[in-house]
Amino acid sequence: MAEAIAWRDASEEIEASSAGLAPLGFVAKMTTQTLVKNGYAAAGLASKPIESEAWDSADIVINMSGRASEFAFRNFGGHAKIEDWEIEDPYGDSQKYQGTYEKVQQRVAELAGRLRKQFAAEDGSVKQ
Numbered sequence: 001m002a003e004a005i006a007w008r009d010a011s012e013e014i015e016a017s018s019a020g021l022a023p024l025g026f027v028a029k030m031t032t033q034t035l036v037k038n039g040y041a042a043a044g045l046a047s048k049p050i051e052s053e054a055w056d057s058a059d060i061v062i063n064m065s066g067r068a069s070e071f072a073f074r075n076f077g078g079h080a081k082i083e084d085w086e087i088e089d090p091y092g093d094s095q096k097y098q099g100t101y102e103k104v105q106q107r108v109a110e111l112a113g114r115l116r117k118q119f120a121a122e123d124g125s126v127k128q
Contacts, residue, residue, distance in 0.1 A: 001101060002016065007041075008040055009105070010108055013119070014108070014115065017054060019048050019049055020048070020050065020065075021049075021065050023047040027042070030097045031045075034100075038105075050076070055076045060082075060083055060111075061081055061082045064085050064087045064089075066086075088103075
């Protein structure tokens with residue numbers, strides 16, 4: 001869900017790629033339905049594990065697992081690049097998908113805003 005939202009809403013700031021600690025191997029039907037209902041593309045989304053190459057190339061890793069980062073990612077280095085988002089996994093409860101979508105969308109927007117400010121500061125320009 002976060003990947004689709006980031007690609008549409010924040011593609012200038014975020015090059016999103018989603019992977020999980022315990023991937024299901026498929027994208028839940030309610031996930032794709034919620035995305036489509038809210039105007040997002042769901043084609044091409046996949047449930048996949050975190051690969052070392054992707055971890056190493058990431059500037060920021062968003063942890064939505066509900067597990068403490070130091071334990072969840074103990075097999076990976078660079079824990080400073082992890083940002084924890086407390087977002088409930090809606091899997092198995094169709095009533096929770098829309099709320100989860102809204103929380104993820106809000107967090108993606110906040111991250112994109114912070115990155116825009118960071119990029120502007122690095123460029124020496126001021127953008128509002």
